[in-house]
Amino acid sequence: xxxxxxxxxxxxxxxxxxxxxxxxxxxxxxxxxxxxxxxxxxxxxxxxxxxxxxxxxxxxxxxxxxxxxxxxxxxxxxxxxxxxxxxxxxxxxxxxxxxxxxxxxxxxxxxxxxxxxxxxxxxxxxxxxxxxxxxxxxxxxxxxxxxxxxxxxxxxxxxxxxxxxxxxxxxxxxxxxxxxxxxxxxxxxxxxxxxxxxxxxxxxxxxxxxxxxxxxxxxxxxxxxxxxxxxxxxxxxxxxxxxxxxxxxxxxxxxxxxxxxxxxxxxx
Amino acid sequence: xxxxxxxxxxxxxxxxxxxxxxxxxxxxxxxxxxxxxxxxxxxxxxxxxxxxxxxxxxxxxxxxxxxxxxxxxxxxxxxxxxxxxxxxxxxxxxxxxxxxxxxxxxxxxxxxxxxxxxxxxxxxxxxxxxxxxxxxxxxxxxxxxxxxxxxxxxxxxxxxxxxxxxxxxxxxxxxxxxxxxxxxxxxxxxxxxxxxxxxxxxxxxxxxxxxxxxxxxxxxxxxxxxxxxxxxxxxxxxxxxxxxxxxxxxxxxxxxxxxxxxxxxxxx
Numbered sequence: 001x002x003x004x005x006x007x008x009x010x011x012x013x014x015x016x017x018x019x020x021x022x023x024x025x026x027x028x029x030x031x032x033x034x035x036x037x038x039x040x041x042x043x044x045x046x047x048x049x050x051x052x053x054x055x056x057x058x059x060x061x062x063x064x065x066x067x068x069x070x071x072x073x074x075x076x077x078x079x080x081x082x083x084x085x086x087x088x089x090x091x092x093x094x095x096x097x098x099x100x101x102x103x104x105x106x107x108x109x110x111x112x113x114x115x116x117x118x119x120x121x122x123x124x125x126x127x128x129x130x131x132x133x134x135x136x137x138x139x140x141x142x143x144x145x146x147x148x149x150x151x152x153x154x155x156x157x158x159x160x161x162x163x164x165x166x167x168x169x170x171x172x173x174x175x176x177x178x179x180x181x182x183x184x185x186x187x188x189x190x191x192x193x194x195x196x197x198x199x200x201x202x203x204x205x206x207x208x209x210x211x212x213x214x215x216x217x218x219x220x221x222x223x224x225x226x227x228x229x230x231x232x233x234x235x236x237x238x239x240x241x242x243x244x245x246x247x248x249x250x251x252x253x254x255x256x257x258x259x260x261x262x263x264x265x266x267x268x
Numbered sequence: 269x270x271x272x273x274x275x276x277x278x279x280x281x282x283x284x285x286x287x288x289x290x291x292x293x294x295x296x297x298x299x300x301x302x303x304x305x306x307x308x309x310x311x312x313x314x315x316x317x318x319x320x321x322x323x324x325x326x327x328x329x330x331x332x333x334x335x336x337x338x339x340x341x342x343x344x345x346x347x348x349x350x351x352x353x354x355x356x357x358x359x360x361x362x363x364x365x366x367x368x369x370x371x372x373x374x375x376x377x378x379x380x381x382x383x384x385x386x387x388x389x390x391x392x393x394x395x396x397x398x399x400x401x402x403x404x405x406x407x408x409x410x411x412x413x414x415x416x417x418x419x420x421x422x423x424x425x426x427x428x429x430x431x432x433x434x435x436x437x438x439x440x441x442x443x444x445x446x447x448x449x450x451x452x453x454x455x456x457x458x459x460x461x462x463x464x465x466x467x468x469x470x471x472x473x474x475x476x477x478x479x480x481x482x483x484x485x486x487x488x489x490x491x492x493x494x495x496x497x498x499x500x501x502x503x504x505x506x507x508x509x510x511x512x513x514x515x516x517x518x519x520x521x522x523x524x525x526x527x528x529x530x531x532x533x534x535x536x
Contacts, residue, residue: 038317039307044420046508049306149417152312160435163428240314265533 002224005030005234006215007066009057012040013247014148014185015072018095020252021212022070023233026219030231032064036264037239041148042075043117043184050119054080056267058087060236067224070215071095074116074183074207078123091218096120098214099181099207100129103137106203107179110137113172113202115194116183118143126183140175144168144184151186152247157193165190165197173198181205189251238264270492273298273502274483275334277325280308281515282416282453283340286363288520289476290338291501294484298499300332304532305507309416310343311385311452318387322348324535326355328504335492338483339363342384342451342475346391359486364388366482367449367475368397371405374471375447378405381440381470383462384451386411394451408443412436412452419454420515425461433458433465441466449473457519506532 006026008019012035019033034057036042042050054076061069068091071077071084077094085092103112114126120143127139146164155161172180180202182188188206195204219225237244241259248256274294276287280303287301302325304310310318322344329337336359339345339352345362353360371380382394388411395407414432423429440448448470450456456474463472487493505512509527516524 038313040312044308044511045306046510049507145421146414146417149414153413160428160431163431167428239317242314243312265536268533 001067003030003226003228004065004067005032006068006070007032007034007061007064008070008072009034009036009061009076010073010185011036011042011075013244013251016248016251017185017188017206018070018072018208018211021208022215025212026216028226028228028231029219030226030228031233032061032066033233033235034060034262035237035244037237037244038264039238041117042073043119043148044145045119047079047119047123050076050079051083054084055087056264058084059267060262060264062088066090068093068215068218070211072185072211074185075119078120078125091222093211093215093218095185095207095211096125097129098210099183099205100126100133102205102207102210103130103179103181104133106205107137109176109178111175111177112137112139113175113177113180114139114141114183115144115168115172115180115187116141118145120183126181140172140177142168142172147190148184148186151189156190161190161193162197165193169194169197173202177202179203179205181207234260236260236262238262269335271298271494271496272333272335273300273500274336274338275300275302275329275332276338276340277302277304277329277344278341278453279304279310279343281512281519284516284519285453285456285474286338286340286476286479289480290483293480294487296494296496296499297487298494298496299501300329300334301501301503302328302530303505303512305505305512306532307506309385310341311387311416312413313387315347315387315391318344318347319351322352323355324532326352327535328530328532330356334358336361336483336486338479340453340479342453343387346388346393359490361479361483361486363453363475363479364393365397366478367451367473368394368401370473370475370478371398371447371449372401374473375405377444377446379443379445380405380407381443381445381448382407382409382451383412383436383440383448383455384409385416386413388451394449408440408445410436410440415458416452416454419457424458429458429461430465433461437462437465441470445470447471447473449475502528504528504530506530
């Protein structure tokens with residue numbers, strides 16, 4: 001059991017920013033990563049659909065005998081975490097609570113911005129979790145649906161992306177936020193552009209780092225640390241592997257050689 | 269049979285630009301429209317996945333006893349049309365052949381541009397069909413993956429959309445095209461922006477009009493004209509109806525009151 005892999009999933013490649021952090025912080029832990037490339041994105045879809053997709057993926061990961069699950073997708077964390085937790089007996093970690101804790105630790109003026117998908121914003125989950133930690137914090141949210149396609153188009157630091165970011169961040173900045181949560185796992189890839197637009201006085205929070213920390217804590221508490229000398233990482237997608245491999249190579253520090261195909265609808 | 273509806277499908281709302289044209293040209297024909305909002309978009313996905321999704325939808329439309337099928341999605345037309353045609357015994361109309369015919373009829377200098385999704389461009393289907401009609405025509409293609417999210421964000425005529433269009437059309441315009449095919453059913457919604465960037469000397473071709481003409485021809489040839497005095501249109505989606513209704517109201521001349529939900533994966 002201890003040497004079993006960690007299951008990580010996302011709607012696509014964005015969750016690799018979380019996987020990357022887990023590989024860095026927990027180098028002995030093996031990973032089974034699933035990216036739902038056939039049905040990406042989740043951010044514009046309904047709660048019911050995101051729960052249904054997430055539960056199919058959890059059934060696939062359980063078949064791979066994972067010892068814990070990381071929901072490396074903000075939209076799935078916002079909508080499906082309670083259902084996943086009640087479906088399984090292994091530990092489950094989402095990205096929202098770690099991100100909320102980090103925002104609470106960093107903000108000084110108690111004004112926190114959250115940028116995320118439409119779904120994550122609609123769920124109100126970041127505001128709820130941040131306020132549960134510290135009711136004095138004011139939370140301002142903004143859905144940024146163009147950021148994911150801009151990242152996938154490779155326009156990471158481009159005049160178009162800067163103009164879009166200017167538009168999206170305008171109101172949040174006018175409220176005087178000093179902390180901005182990157183509430184979608186794609187957004188760390190345009191961190192430099194977002195920082196430029198937000199200015200140096202705004203601290204950016206990427207839940208990936210804190211999520212890996214939280215996972216480490218849970219692994220220690222449950223005494224399920226891996227004793228492997230070299231971890232083995234496996235990658236699966238619901239669509240063809242080509243596009244995933246291409247996008248993944250810009251996120252992970254290493255090339256992915258093999259990617260398995262899964263007919264995820266069969267887990268319905 | 270004659271009063272049975274026409275089945276129309278798309279990955280989402282874009283196909284409503286085709287449905288709108290069919291309603292206009294064939295006001296007595298009833299329509300069953302299916303938008304695959306749970307798995308939208310198709311344009312970035314593999315041929316195998318688009319075929320699998322399309323065949324599920326065709327099975328659903330057959331259950332609704334449609335008398336003909338319109339594949340109102342360029343990516344599905346590019347990848348899945350031969351499979352759909354061999355799956356069913358009723359007439360099937362895609363959007364690519366009508367668009368190609370219109371481009372051939374319009375171009376004077378025999379230089380035609382095609383803008384479309386990554387999938388449609390990768391399939392090379394527009395170039396193949398246009399060249400089959402007239403081998404002298406030179407076809408220049410460009411994938412424009414940001415156009416669909418820009419349309420869905422409502423930035424139909426905006427400085428950001430103009431800058432993106434400038435970037436995408438630059439090479440096509442430098443080749444001296446006089447005709448530009450809008451090879452994605454979302455693109456007619458930003459026709460004004462595209463025309464502004466392309467200039468007055470470039471004729472824009474929207475396959476929707478020609479597709480409705482082609483459908484009319486096939487209905488006449490098969491003697492399956494409807495004798496209904498008032499047509500009945502029904503709409504179905506694979507995700508919740510809210511987002512579909514909102515986007516649809518900006519495309520159709522009337523509000524959609526009822527939208528059915530379909531668990532499309534069950535048709536696998």
